[in-house]
Amino acid sequence: MELPGHPGHVLFDMDGVLLDTESIYTEVTQQIVGRFGKTFDWTIKSQMVGRPSIESARYLVQTLDLPIGPEEYLAERETIFQSRMPEAAAKPGAVDLVRALSEKGVPIAVATSSHREIFDLKTRRHRDWFACFDAIVLGDDPRLERGKPAPDIFLLSAAELGANPATCLVVEDAPAGVEAALAAEMMVVGIPDPGMDPGLLARAHAVIRSLSEIPIEAIGHSR
Numbered sequence: 770m771e772l773p774g775h776p777g778h779v780l781f782d783m784d785g786v787l788l789d790t791e792s793i794y795t796e797v798t799q800q801i802v803g804r805f806g807k808t809f810d811w812t813i814k815s816q817m818v819g820r821p822s823i824e825s826a827r828y829l830v831q832t833l834d835l836p837i838g839p840e841e842y843l844a845e846r847e848t849i850f851q852s853r854m855p856e857a858a859a860k861p862g863a864v865d866l867v868r869a870l871s872e873k874g875v876p877i878a879v880a881t882s883s884h885r886e887i888f889d890l891k892t893r894r895h896r897d898w899f900a901c902f903d904a905i906v907l908g909d910d911p912r913l914e915r916g917k918p919a920p921d922i923f924l925l926s927a928a929e930l931g932a933n934p935a936t937c938l939v940v941e942d943a944p945a946g947v948e949a950a951l952a953a954e955m956m957v958v959g960i961p962d963p964g965m966d967p968g969l970l971a972r973a974h975a976v977i978r979s980l981s982e983i984p985i986e987a988i989g990h991s992r
Contacts, residue, residue, distance in 0.1 A: 822884070882922070
């Protein structure tokens, strides 16, 4: 792929980009809504991914007309996550890409809507390579006023790296994340889940199928 410029910094979403958590989200949500005879699929999920948890929960409850409130759904989901999220595996190519960028001296950050507790569960098996990141900004950071698709989390991540937003490349799997990156006036690459219509990420500067397609040689400068 050809990048839309020459980025010097890279900001990664986490779920569905660095870690394969989306299948867990789908299974757990279906487990909950299935009790009410409902089906959770990508037509619904595509409108939820990347957004703050409470916003996604409200959308789910309203769209499926669930007889529980969004807070009740989230509480049940978090309980199940305690055992499921530590199972999350790295996405193909994620470890190699992160380590290669770090070794090249490219400043890199994680910008995720996940809150601290769930972030710790998801990364329990991956602390060694997550230590390569120069900054990690979480969804419950008190400095954030708005979640994706607002640009706040990416702008804060860039500030943590001391970067001009125009030099940042964002890697995202969610429509809300792509919109957030564009609102931050950053370059953005979309990497859709195999179950998602890739057209939902069409506003990204490029859409790829694998992290291995990102040309490391075109990012930053060698030490």
